[in-house]
Structures are given as structure tokens and as C-alpha cells.
């Protein structure tokens with residue numbers, strides 16, 4: 001990190017109300033931001049599932065981590081394979097520039113409004129570091145994606161949660177009222193774990209009414225699985241120059257969770273603040289083959305449509321299965337669904353399904369203790385879910 005960058009960071013922290021003593025603590029965050037990104041809850045869960053299994057145990061049917069049932073797209077694999085032999089060089093084949101161009105074209109935002117990260121968690125956590133402080137809090141929905149909580153606490157920033165509305169969208173007016181002077185208002189749409197959408201008009205309202213100097217961080221990790229994609233993305237707010245950061249990941253429909261690739265779209269001045277707290281270089285460092293894979297996958301429009309269609313069919317089959325048995329399932333617009341056991345807890349049902357060789361999400365959301373989140377897998381995965389369900393529920 002150059003002296004100039006360190007000075008810039010100092011100025012920024014002082015302007016956000018950190019004392020010189022607090023700055024020492026925050027300084028450790030420069031490295032810690034990357035460590036926090038390893039706290040991605042889906043990733044942590046997958047790791048613990050793998051470690052807990054004996055080597056000889058049959059593989060679990062994995063429908064607990066919201067990842068995609070198939071591998072990466074064929075076009076992406078071919079591009080990554082072609083990039084790999086050139087990995088002796090740094091930045092072979094302009095992989096980063098090509099990816100940024102592809103994102104700019106598909107999302108209709110200028111190239112200098114795109115920043116590529118090794119997974120979207122990295123970008124999300126850095127947004128907390130860049131825009132929160134002891135006087136600039138973080139506001140999110142409940143139940144919601146809670147991965148940023150740890151970094152918010154570390155930054156000694158106020159953390160507020162606001163219940164979803166009765167239609168399971170974010171209550172943007174209540175979010176603003178909960179902290180009228182926050183640094184970050186976080187909207188996850190479709191929301192994890194409820195799989196529900198927040199109307200773009202509500203997000204636009206928040207953007208227009210939030211305090212100056214704050215940002216609306218819009219996490220669109222599951223946007224490709226929603227009904228109206230691409231007409232419900234907030235990418236247009238980026239090109240309009242608003243105070244927004246839009247986060248995307250390649251870990252879901254592009255099936256690249258293990259390759260670690262994501263991006264943030266925002267105005268160049270906001271991206272500059274974000275990147276200041278990474279390695280201080282012009283861009284975070286990302287693997288070339290992963291970027292080559294991502295570029296080709298973004299352009300594989302027919303494959304994206306095919307994956308959406310298959311997932312929607314499997315999701316409809318699973319939701320019908322539960323509704324026929326009188327379970328309340330929330331209206332899903334993602335590759336997972338959230339439903340109520342009413343008389344059982346998510347914790348006990350997770351254990352029961354695991355005993356049947358099926359891994360579903362556990363009790364991460366204590367506000368709704370009887371709801372389970374199940375990811376949509378292949379047809380066979382969902383059939384394994386039905387078989388396990390029949391054994392457990394009729395037992």
C-alpha cells in the first residue's frame with residue numbers, strides 16, 4: 001500500500017468520525033475485510049457439512065446452500081480451460097478487461113462503473129468498511145442475509161434490522177426511519193432466506209429519500225432466478241449516477257461458487273472508496289480462469305434461459321408437493337424456497353433430513369424458528385427431498 005493511499009485512508013476515516021485511537025482498530029480491518037469475506041454463511045455451512053462427513057459416507061443430497069445443481073456452463077469451462085495454460089503470466093489475455101466489457105454490455109452500465117471481486121461477499125464486506133462508522137450505521141431486513149453483521153460490529157457501527165412487510169418485501173420507509181442517518185441501507189432482492197422480491201419503485205424511493213452521503217447497497221445475487229429479470233434489476237440506478245452499489249455473484253445461476261467471482265456496479269467515485277480498502281491497488285486481484293469462465297457464461301444467453309426454465313419447473317414441483325400437504329410456502333422468486341413447519345423447528349428438521357442423507361438449511365434465522373429454507377436442485381435432488389420428507393413426516 002503506498003504512502004499516498006494510507007494518507008487517503010486516514011483522511012477518509014477521520015472525516016467519518018473515527019478517533020485516531022479507533023483508527024488503529026479499523027486499520028486491522030484492511031486485512032480483516034478479506035478474512036470476513038470467508039464468513040459467507042453458505043460457504044461456511046458447506047465446509048462444515050463436508051468436514052462432518054466421514055470419507056466413506058455416501059454424498060449428501062445438497063440442497064442447503066443455494067448453489068446451482070449443475071456445474072459451470074460449457075462455454076465458461078471451455079474459456080477457463082483455454083486461459084489456464086497462460087497462467088504463468090499475470091493478467092493473461094486481458095481476462096479482467098474482457099469481463100468488465102461483458103458486464104458493461106449485458107448490464108448496460110459504463111465500464112468504469114464496474115469492479116470485479118473474488119466473490120460478491122468481498123465487495124459487500126468492503127462496502128461496510130467504506131461507508132459505515134460509529135456514527136453511520138447499517139440497516140437491513142429481517143429475516144435477511146446476515147453476513148455483514150460481523151464486519152458492522154467490528155467497525156463499531158450501529159446495526160438495525162427491520163421486519164419484512166406482510167408481502168415479504170423490504171419495508172424501505174421503516175428502514176429509513178430505523179436509522180435516518182445510516183451509512184448503508186442494504187436491500188437483498190430476491191431476499192435470502194425468503195426468496196421474495198422488493199419492487200424497484202420502493203428501492204428508488206429509498207434512494208431518493210435517504211440521507212446525503214449514504215449508499216443503498218442492492219444485493220442481486222439471485223436476480224437471474226426472478227420472474228421479471230432483466231426488468232427488475234437496479235443496474236439503471238448505477239448508470240443514472242445515483243448513490244447505489246449493485247452486487248452480483250457468479251456463485252448461483254453460473255454455478256461458480258468455488259471459483260470465487262462477483263462484481264459491484266457503482267459510480268466511479270463510490271468504487272474508488274470501496275477499492276481503497278481492498279489491497280489499495282487499482283483493482284482487487286481475481287483469478288484469470290475464473291474471469292474467463294465468467295465472461296463466456298455471461299454471454300451464454302440461451303443456457304441462462306435453459307437453466308432458469310429447469311429451475312422454475314423443479315421449484316414448482318417442490319412447492320406443489322408442500323402446498324398439497326397444506327404447508328405455507330412463501331412466494332419464491334429465487335432458486336430456493338422458504339416454508340413453515342408450524343409445529344417443528346428448522347433445527348430439528350435439518351437434523352432429521354440429514355439423517356436421511358439430505359442437507360437442507362438450518363436455524364440461521366431465529367426470528368422465524370419454524371421456517372426451513374430449501375434450495376432447488378435437480379429433479380432427482382427434489383425427489384430425494386420428497387422421499388426423505390415422506391419418511392420423516394409420516395414417521
Ligand SMILES: Cc1ncc(COP(=O)(O)O)c(C=O)c1O
Nearest residue numbers: 042119120121192221249251262
Ligand atoms: C444474498 C447473498 N449475497 C451474496 C452471497 C455471496 O456470494 P459469493 O460471495 O459466493 O459471491 C450469497 C451467498 O450465498 C447470498 O446468498
